[in-house]
Amino acid sequence: MTEVRVPTLGESVTEATVATWFKKPGDAVEADEMLCELETDKVTVEVPAPAAGTLGEIVAAEGETVGVDALLAHINAGEGAAPAPKAEAKAPAADAGDAQEIAVMVPTLGESVTEATISTWFKKEGDRVEADEMLAELETDKVSVEVPSPGAGILTKILKAEGETVEAGGQLAVLSGGAGAAAAPAAQAETAAPAASASATEDAPSAKKMMAEKGLSADQVQGSGKDGRIMKEDVMKAVSAASAPAPQAAAPARAPSAPQDADREERVKMTRLRQTIARRLKDAQNTAAMLTTYNEVDMTRVMELRSEYKDLFEKKHGVKLGFMSFFTKACCHALKEVPEVNAEIDGTDIVYKNFVNMGIAVGTPTGLVVPVVRDADQMSFAAIEKEINALGKKARDGKLSMAEMQGGTFTISNGGVYGSLMSSPILNPPQSGILGMHKIQQRPMVVNGEIVARPMMYLALSYDHRIVDGKGAVTFLVRVKEALEDPRRLLMDL
Template sequence: MTDIRVPTLGESVTEATVGQWLVKEGDTVNADDPVVELETDKVSVNVPAPSAGTIIKIAAQEGDTVELDALLAQLEEGAGSAKSNGSANGNGKAAAASSAAGSSAGEEIEVVAPSSGESVTEADIGEWLVKVGDQVSQDDTLLSLETDKAAVDVPSPVSGIVKEIRFDEGATVTPGTVLAIISTSDDVPASAPAKPAAPAQSSSSASAAKLTPASERVVKEHGVDPAGITGTGKDGRITKGDALAYVKSGGDAAQAPAQAKPAAPRDLGPREERVKMSRLRQTIARRLKESQNTAAMLTTFNDVDMTAVMETRSQYKELFEKKHGVKLGFMSFFVKACCHALREIPDVNAEIDGTDIIYKDHYDVGIAVGTEKGLVVPVLRDADQKSLAQIEKDIADFGRRGREGTLTMEEMQGGTFTITNGGIYGSLLSTPILNMPQSGILGMHRIEKRPVVINDQVVVRPMMYLAMSYDHRIVDGKGAVTFLVRVKENLEDPQRLLLDL
C-alpha cells in the first residue's frame, strides 16, 4: 500500500486546503494521474498518483486544511508491482515511513523533526500530545512544533507504542533531530484509544492556558501581556510566531492596549450569504495590511502622453504578430521603461533587511494578474534582457495559467519591482500598495483623450495617469519622482530605450 501525502509546496507554505477530489474510493489510476487539487494561499496544485493502482482510502475531505506531508489517501498498487515508499517529501519522515513498511514485531522507528521551509532552521517544541507508553496509530499527531512562521503538527509515521520522548516542551530543535521513538508490534490495535477531552479552563486562567511553552518564553522575555495576542495555532493557541509578531509590532502590556478580540459572527439577513474567504484571499488581505503597517508608503503621480507608443504599436502590430505569434501590447513597453529607470535609481530596486539595504543587480519584474480567485503576481525574470516579443509571450502565458490556477510557487517569488494595470478595468487613478519586501510599484491606468498644452497650443492627446508608490524608508522623494519622470520620458520617446539615454 502506498500513501499519497501533501507535497512540499514552497519555502513559505506550511499548509493547504483540499479543494477537489478528482477520484473516489475504488477508482483505478495510472502513475502521475492527478488525484486531488490542493489550494494554498498562492496557487492551486494537483497532486499526482505516485504509481498505478486502486484508491482504497481517502483520508482528507474537501475543505479540510492539511499540513505538509499529511496523509491524503492510500493507494493499493497493481498486482506484482513493487511497493513504493512514497515520495521524498523533504520533511525527514520518508526514511521512517519506508523502514516501517516492512517492520517486524518490536522494531523501533524514529520520529524526526520535519523541515518547515528553506528559511526555517530551527523550531521549538510546543506541546506533546502523547506520553511514554501511549498507543498511537499511523498519522496520529504526536506533538506540535512552533517556528517563527507557523505551528506544525508532527504525525506518527507508524502504529505502535511511544517508547521514548527525547525533548521536553519548549526545547529548540533543528530539522532532522530525533524527537521520539515508536516501538511497533504486530498486535498493536488499528486505532489508538480516544484521548479524554481536556477539562474546561476557568476564565481567570484562559490567557495562560493559550500559551505554549515557546510562546510563554517570548512573553516573559519581553514582558508583554498575552491577553493582547491573538492566537493562530490549533484551538486558538498562541504560537511563538504570534508572540514575536506582537512584540515586533510594539505590543506591550504597559504601553499598548490589548488587541480587540474577534467579534462573534453576526446574524445574517434574509438576502445575505456567508462564504468563507479562500486561503488566497486571506493571504492577500494579510499581506496588504502588513505592507501598510510596515512600510512608510507614499505615492507620487505623473501623466504620460501615449501617442508615440500607440503609433508604434499601430504601425507594427500586424507584422509583429505575424513574426512572433503574439500581439504587441502596452505592458512590454512599460516593463522596458521601468527596467531602464531602475538602473538609474537603484534604491527603487532594493529592499530593507533589518538595518541593512540589499541592492540588486537583476531586474525581476512582477506583473499583477487578476484571476477569479484573486490577484497573483508572477515574475518576469531578468526582464531587462528580454525582447518585447518575449515579454508579451510571458505575460500572455502568465495570464492564461493564472486563470487556470497552474502557476507555480517559484514563478511568484523573488520579484524586485511590480507593475499593476488597473486601466484594463477602467481605473482612471489609484494608489497601488507595495508588494513587500519590494520598495516600489508602478500603477498604470486607462488611456483617455484629454486636452493638453504643447508649444503653447491646446491639442488632444491620449493620456495616462501613472502612480508610483514607494517605501519612503529607503527611497527619497527625489529618487521616486526622478524614476517616474524617466518612465514617462522613455514612453513618450521610445527611441531613448534603443539609445540607452
C-alpha cells in the same frame, strides 16, 4: 548499472529542485521514459531514462536541491530487469489478498510552503482509480495543487478530510493496488462512467463536483478556462445567476414585515489565496511608510510606433506588440538611475538589486497573482512580450508554479484594463516600489500654445519612504514619462 544525472538546465542556471519522481525503486523503465521532473527558477525540466532496466537506488529525493550533472539515481540493466514484465502478466491470476498498499502523499508544494488545505476530494472510499487520475485538490496560500493517483487500484481509506490542513510530505490516503485491486467489481467502473465528461475539453474536477451538487449540466455553465474549460468559479457564477429573483409585477401595498436579511446572505470561507492576499496587503500598510506620487504621460508616440510596427512585429516574432513591453523597458531604464526603488530593506541593511525581476500583477478568477519576468532588463521587446503572454496564460489557467511568482524586485499593475482612471497601488513586500498604469483617455492638452486632444494616462508610483526619498520617487516617474513620450530614448539607452 547506468547512472541517471541532472541534464543541462539552461544558460546561467546552476541548480534545480527535484519536484516529482514518476517511478520508484524496483519499477521497470524503458529508454527515454520520464523518470522525474526538476524545477529551476525559470523552467520545469523532465529527466528521461538513459537506458531500459529496473530503477535502483534514488539518490536525490523529492524536495532536494541538485546541481548540474549531479547523480539522481541508478538503473540496473541486463538480465535482472527482464523478469518484471512476466510477473506483471501473471498478476491478474493472483489472489485478492495479494493487493499492495500505496500511500497517497502530499506533493511538493513549492519553496517555503509547508502546509496546505484540502479543498476537494474528487473520489470517495471504495472508488476505483487509474494511475495519474486526479484524487484531490489542495490549496496553499499562493496556488492550487492537484494530487494525482500514484497508481491504479481502489481508494481504501481517506486519512484527511476536506477542510483539514496537511503538511508538506504528509499522507492523505491509502490506495490498494496490485492484484487485489484487479478483483474489484466491474460495477464500480460502470457507476463511475457517467461522471466522465462527454466533451473534448476536460473540465476542472472541482467544477464537476460542484455541478453535480447543484444539479447543473455542462451546457448551463459558461467556461472561462483554457479552450472553454469549466472552472469552479464559473459554476458559482451560474448558480448565482440561476438563483437571482425574476422581475415581478408590482404587488398591492401592505404592511411591511420584519426583514429576514440572514436568509438572503451567503457565507463562503475565504480561500487560502484570498487570506494570504489580505494578510500581505495589510502587512504592507502596517510595515512600510507608503507614499504615492503621480504624473501623467502622453501616449501619442508609443501608440503611433505600435500602430506602425505591430503587424511586422507579430509576423516576425509570433506575438503581439502590446503596451507592457514599453512600460517594462521604461521602468528598467528608470530603475538603473534610481536604484533605491529596486532595492529592499532587510533589518538595518539596504539590499540593492543589480538586476530587474519585473513582477506583472494579473487578476484571475481566484484573486490577484504577480508572476515575475526574470532579468527583464536584459530582454528585448519581443522576449518581454512572449514571457508576459506565457505567464498571463498560466495565471488565468491556474498553472503558475511557486517559482514563477517569487523573486520580484519591482512590480507593474495595470488597472487601466478594467477602466481605472486613477488609483494608489499597494506595495508588494519586500519590494520598495510599484507602478500603477491606468486607462488611456483623450484629454485636452496645451501643445505649442494650442489646445489639442491627446491620449493621456495617469501614472502612480507607490514607494516605501523608509528607503526612497521624494526626490528619487519623482525622478523615477519623470524618467518613465520621458521614455514613453519619446520611445527612441529606450533604443539609445537614454
